[in-house]
Amino acid sequence: MKQEKLLEALTGVGDDLLELAQNKRFPNPWRRWGKIAACLALVLCLTALALPYLPMGCGSAKSEAPMADTSGANEKADVTEEAAPAETPELPAEEPEAPVENDGGVEKTMTKFVVCGTYYYLQPQYATSLDEPPEELGEELGTVTSAALPELLGCTVYKEQNSAVFDRYAVDGQAVTQNVWVRTADGYVRAVTANEKIVSRYTFADVEQAVEDEDADWLLETFVRPLEEHGRGEIQFADASQLTADQLNRLVPAFAAMNMGVTVVDHWAEDGQLVIPVSDVRFRLERFLTGFTYEPEGTEAYDPARNAVILPREAADLDESVQLTLEDAVLSDANTLCLTVSRQDGVRREYVIRFDTDSWRYLQIREIAE
Amino acid sequence: MEDSAIIDLYWAREERALQETETKYGGLCRSIAFNILQSREDSEECVNDTWFRAWNTMPPQRPGVLPAFLSRITRNLSLDRWKRTRADKRGGGQLPLALEELGDCVPAAGSVEEALALEELTRVLDRFLRTLPERECCIFLRRYWYVDSTRDIARRYEMAEGSVKSTLYRVRQKLRAQLEKEGVVL
Numbered sequence: 001m002k003q004e005k006l007l008e009a010l011t012g013v014g015d016d017l018l019e020l021a022q023n024k025r026f027p028n029p030w031r032r033w034g035k036i037a038a039c040l041a042l043v044l045c046l047t048a049l050a051l052p053y054l055p056m057g058c059g060s061a062k063s064e065a066p067m068a069d070t071s072g073a074n075e076k077a078d079v080t081e082e083a084a085p086a087e088t089p090e091l092p093a094e095e096p097e098a099p100v101e102n103d104g105g106v107e108k109t110m111t112k113f114v115v116c117g118t119y120y121y122l123q124p125q126y127a128t129s130l131d132e133p134p135e136e137l138g139e140e141l142g143t144v145t146s147a148a149l150p151e152l153l154g155c156t157v158y159k160e161q162n163s164a165v166f167d168r169y170a171v172d173g174q175a176v177t178q179n180v181w182v183r184t185a186d187g188y189v190r191a192v193t194a195n196e197k198i199v200s201r202y203t204f205a206d207v208e209q210a211v212e213d214e215d216a217d218w219l220l221e222t223f224v225r226p227l228e229e230h231g232r233g234e235i236q237f238a239d240a241s242q243l244t245a246d247q248l249n250r251l252v253p254a255f256a257a258m259n260m261g262v263t264v265v266d267h268w269a270e271d272g273q274l275v276i277p278v279s280d281v282r283f284r285l286e287r288f289l290t291g292f293t294y295e296p297e298g299t300e301a302y303d304p305a306r307n308a309v310i311l312p313r314e315a316a317d318l319d320e321s322v323q324l325t326l327e328d329a330v331l332s333d334a335n336t337l338c339l340t341v342s343r344q345d346g347v348r349r350e351y352v353i354r355f356d357t358d359s360w361r362y363l364q365i366r367e368i369a370e
Numbered sequence: 371m372e373d374s375a376i377i378d379l380y381w382a383r384e385e386r387a388l389q390e391t392e393t394k395y396g397g398l399c400r401s402i403a404f405n406i407l408q409s410r411e412d413s414e415e416c417v418n419d420t421w422f423r424a425w426n427t428m429p430p431q432r433p434g435v436l437p438a439f440l441s442r443i444t445r446n447l448s449l450d451r452w453k454r455t456r457a458d459k460r461g462g463g464q465l466p467l468a469l470e471e472l473g474d475c476v477p478a479a480g481s482v483e484e485a486l487a488l489e490e491l492t493r494v495l496d497r498f499l500r501t502l503p504e505r506e507c508c509i510f511l512r513r514y515w516y517v518d519s520t521r522d523i524a525r526r527y528e529m530a531e532g533s534v535k536s537t538l539y540r541v542r543q544k545l546r547a548q549l550e551k552e553g554v555v556l
Contacts, residue, residue, distance in 0.1 A: 003472040004453075005491065010515055011445055012492035015438035017499055021511035022398070022437065024504060026527045217533040225532050323539035324532075344539055 114146040115157045115180075131187040136160045141180060156183045160190070220324050223353055224341050227251070227365070228322050230315075233347060236365040240289035245299040249311055251288075252281050274311045278302070281309050290354060290361045340368065373436040380428035387428075388421050395437055399444040405517035406448040406465050407455075416451060420444045445515070464517045472514060474542040475549060491554065498548045502541065509534055510541045 138159035144152045158181045181188045227235050230250060237243050243251070268274040282294040296302040301309045323344035330338045339351040352364040371390050379387035399420050403413030420443045433439035452465060499507050505527070512518045512526065513534075520538070524531040 003469040003475075005488065006472050006475060006495075007469060007514060008449065009488050009491035009495055010511075011442055011449075012489070013496045013499060013511075013515070015433075015435035017496070017507065017511060018438040018441060018515065019435055020504065021508040021515065022441075024508050026505055026508075026529070217529070217536070220536065221530055221533065225530075229532070322532075322535075324536050325540055325543075 115142045115144055130189075133183075134160075134181055134188055134190075137181055137188070144182070151184060152182065157181070157191075158183070219329055219339060220326050220341070223337075223339060223351055224324060224326075225322070228324060228341075228343065233322070233343060233345070236349065236367055238364055238366060240292040240362075243289075245301075248281075248285060248294070249299065249301050249309060250315065251285060252276055252309065252311075269313060272313050274313055274315055275306065276309045276311065278307050278309065288361055290363055336363070377428060377432055377436060380425065381432070388425065391421060391424065391440065395440050398437060399440055402441055402444045402516055403448045405519075406445070406452050408464075412451055412455070413448070416444055416447045419447050423447070441516075464519050468514055468517050471538065471542065474539070475545040494549065494552055494554060495545075498545055501548075502544070506537055506541050509537050510545075513538055 141157045141159055144155045144157060147153050160181060180191050182191055235243075235247055235251065237247075268276045268280070278294075278296050281296065285294045286292055296307075296309060297304075299309065301311055303310050325342045326339060327342055327348070328338070328340040337351075337353045339353070340348065341351060342348045348368040348370075350364070350366050350368055351362065352366075354361055354363045371394065373394075376387055376390045376394070379390060396417065399417045400413055403416040404410065407413050407416065420440055423443050424440060431439075499510065502510070509523055509527065512523045513520065518526070520531050520534045523529070523534045527534075529537075
């Protein structure tokens, strides 16, 4: 068999090559960032969903006004001007509709707290807990002045020393993210802060960098693979209004996987199905599709009684056989990225992604005729 | 123990050479054998045969890179055993998958005069691998030399599994083009 001959012939390649493959490591800074980015995305999306439930701290009064409680004023008094960071984090300006009753996991998945005017988020599914002080314990930032979890109030918060890796992503001198360690009564717990405005600028800046670096893997992972693997290669549109109900439903787990990973998809799992509250569907679709409004009525998978879209659990599975090659990545103007991608089955597609002030969205996904 | 010291033990015909080899490279050889054979029992036998063959070949041989030398013996023994057993049972495992994928690299027949000898094909592959970026080269070798699963490669090199697959796909296409360019018929 021809393949066997290749396999046999491979046996004799140079010792140095075998040694290289055995000993070489490729530490991937993107990978590490990717995990944090996933955390951030989770935080940001869930924050928007959770706003009605969260006690508000002392951040932007404008964005928080509808939900702020009286404790906000007291907390604000706790924050000295010297201690406050240069930029106050902004939560998503657009408020999605309130979660439906089924969406009961929001509070369980994140906890917000405030230190010196900056929001930090503790996410149980990503948190690391230690009994002893971590090696990376850096300078003290202050104490928690406001927290959804009363146990966090008054806890001392420290910078994580090796978060310096993210300093290169700083915008206007302020780091996009800062991992911190919270000293609780039970030990040390890791948390992260995020500023959506900065994150979105960061995102765009890095795409530019990625194009320059020809970092095909990162571009494919971020913008293409989730849709190709979930969408079975069938998702394409000149504009979002052309998407069929079936395609839309497939996009929801795809988008969830794209930014949030399996954890959140599992969050919707219920008796072998995915029960996705309409608020989640709407939030995700409108997040990623330009000028799109989701109307669940008329979608077969929509269950009005639960106000949820119900899909088979397999809808979140990946088609792992998809092989993608990035042929081209061009910033066609200051805000638009065009990716030309080919699949192993010969289909070539162009992904047009638009970056705007708060995020990035798909403008178009179209097949390129030969 | 340093590799050169282990080789000295072989040359001195000291049986401790086998213990030291087992301690240092048992895991490596066992994983190669198991990736190919998917059987603990068979891979254990292959590893034992590897030590036996190493004992018989040192001296006169003095390998430059001991782990590569031992891995190569294990791989050959495992491939031979796999060929012998596959007629009886078509099992799962990584090797059939790796073989199927390598089908991508086989050039279309008819363009060239004669099939290449195995040694010449090895030389072509060696040359080809040296033209690749390090990461692509390593991923290709982990998949088709060590017969690691894509998941294990992703873990080893801190990549997404999808990236491993797409890299492998790209390299297979490049190899196919290279084989065609060199007029290789398999």
